[in-house]
Amino acid sequence: xxxxxxxxxxxxxxxxxxxxxxxxxxxxxxxxxVTSSNPGVLSVEALPDGTYQITVVTLGTAxxxxxxxxxxxxxxxxxxxxxxxxxxxxxxxFDETIVSxxxxxxxxxxxxxxxxTTETSGSAVGTADPAKDAAA
Numbered sequence: 520x521x522x523x524x525x526x527x528x529x530x531x532x533x534x535x536x537x538x539x540x541x542x543x544x545x546x547x548x549x550x551x552x553v554t555s556s557n558p559g560v561l562s563v564e565a566l567p568d569g570t571y572q573i574t575v576v577t578l579g580t581a582x583x584x585x586x587x588x589x590x591x592x593x594x595x596x597x598x599x600x601x602x603x604x605x606x607x608x609x610x611x612x613f614d615e616t617i618v619s620x621x622x623x624x625x626x627x628x629x630x631x632x633x634x635x636t637t638e639t640s641g642s643a644v645g646t647a648d649p650a651k652d653a654a655a
Contacts, residue, residue: 521580521602523609524561530574532566535585537595547587547595557581560603578603 524531535553537545553571555563560579564572573583580603586596 521600524603526605528575530572532570534570551587553585555581575603
């Protein structure tokens with residue numbers, strides 16, 4: 520299911536943390552890699568404070584993929600699906616506010632039982648874009 524982002528937003532700021540299956544914050548080795556499957560819709564920029572700015576470019580869909588290694592050196596990858604929509608076209612609907620996004624890490628001992636355990640939760644802030652507001 521796609522998370523919806525209004526074209527009226529110019530960007531959101533997100534952060535990611537790793538969690539074990541038990542919900543305990545997990546140690547992440549090395550840097551996170553955060554990429555967009557469609558930079559023409561959503562682009563990603565790492566910020567100096569460790570957060571990431573996801574910039575809304577145009578209408579469409581894009582996947583934001585976060586990857587790194589856990590403390591044991593095992594790869595961790597989670598993909599978040601987004602749809603940038605036009606509120607003038609998609610009226611009278613529910614939208615969600617992203618409060619946080621969390622990457623759930625499955626320890627190597629549990630990897631045989633759970634191949635891809637994820638939980639979403641990081642904070643997001645939307646910034647209004649007067650040019651996009653005027654165009655709407």
